[in-house]
Amino acid sequence: MSSTVPSAVKRPEKPGRRKGRLGGHGWVAPVLLILPTIIVIGVFVYGLIGSNINTSLQDRHNIGPSQGFAGLDNYRDLFTDDDFIYSLRNLLLYTATFLVGTLCLGFLWAWLLERKARGESLFRAIYLFPMAVSFVASGVVWRWLLNNAEGDRASGLNRLFGSLHLDFLQNPWWTDERWGILAIAVPAIWQLSGYVMALFLAGFRGIPEELREAARMDGASEWQLYRHVIFPQLSPVALSAIIIIGHMSLKVFDLIMAIAGQTNYTTQVPATQMWVEFTRGDYAKSAAIGTILLLIVAILIVPYLVSTYRQERRR
């Protein structure tokens, strides 16, 4: 930070260097105004991340104080634990499904609605409404829809498949050991595809009509129009959607708690394991899982934030 101070202080001598912003009217007052936030975020985000990493390195497996420094032992234990590896695998499968599902459906819906469709606002409202509902509330109905009973005892979707003579579609949903986690992605996709649709719709609307006209005048086919004009224009939107859905996905918790419960093996992910270890009082293990989740999210987010930061500087 120190290197930016001198140049910033000089800024008033170069008017217009940063268009649309003011400088040189003293920076004590603005810093004072934003200081509470800086302190709060400093403590509650960065301070606690540091403290959490520290706990994860301690030999502290019950509510008592730390029994000493354990180094990376807790992490080594986690990565040699089949249960935890299974959680990570579940998280990966879930994230891939959730991302592909929301992006495909969201794009398809936006594309269908892109040209003034009759009743557009109604469709948009229906596609978006699940977003207003909590995962806990939607979990109540999805637990029932994804019931694993088959045949006469079947309820939910299996029952629906049965009565439509689509029995081959009946399956054990989230209780399947290998693919059960994918069943959790179904309600997640239901809930957030509308969000991705809204993003893509804004992207479509942001493309000037002249651009399309120009491409058509140049003799571009519909496919070429999409390939060379529309997709490139939509790629920033797609990136935002991947970042948002991706990071939500990596934090999945509520939905699993509401549908399968905290101790269900087939749907366990790091976040649910973290809660279970916390309730057992194994703070070091709990903190280590939290830190691993942070690292996974950071791999996705930090490059994005850095590029956003660079853009800010250029403005």
Add this chain to the structure above:
Amino acid sequence: MSTDAIPAAVAARIPGERSRAVTRTIKYILLIGFALVILLPAYVLFVTSFKGVGDATPANAWKLPEAWETAGWSRAWEQLGPALGRTFAMVIPASVLSSVLGSMNGFVLSKWRFPGADVVFTLILFGMFIPYQAVMVPLVQLMGNLGVPSGVPSLIVLHVVYGLPITTLIFRNYYAGVPVELVEAARVDGAGMLRTYASIILPISAPAFVVVLMWQFTSAWNDYLFALFFSTSRNGPVTIALNFLASGQMQDYSASMAGALIASVPTLIIYILLGRYFVGGLMAGSVKG
């Protein structure tokens, strides 16, 4: 597709018209089909909530109730009523406070910058993305040390603190569109920072406040993670009460489903009344500067 190759004058009219009508029909079939799939869970929630205990069985899963009963609703209301009150008591102050703070931050970061503002902004933004699991263990301890009581008070503090990144972002993007001349003029007239904020910025902030307030209201209302760590089933918000009701030993389907509807009413009302702004909030949430 092949019509593209035919000279426009020939292709015009008949073939184009017909293929366009077919395309339009397919489009509406798809749109309506997807809408029905999305409404399916809502249908199940609704009809099951009005079924009697004996009627809510797998065999009747997709049927309408034999007789419309409201007993499930009253059982759900008994269980969720107090939690609903606590949720309002938590969500309203939390969203107002985080919005006001976010507005001041956004003003500073867009119009009254200071050295290192970009770094500070990026660091605040990161707070929006962290998995709260990565701070939860020490957070429980910190809140204990600060002496904030479990339940509503704790949850207000947490939703204000962890709401700051998104509220700051939304306000900053909103104020970035405010002409700098407006602020400059106030300065020329001798207004200080707070004066400028109070008499120039605040009066034009209503649209941003609507977006931020409803965004914060919805996310705090729907939160389960903080609620689980910082409240009990006796002093917790409605998500806790609902999950308790729905995962009980007694599979009371009609009450659970009525409860899920009750717990969703406030956010759905906001969504229906302010749907336009809702989409605005979603856009802002997508970090597009």
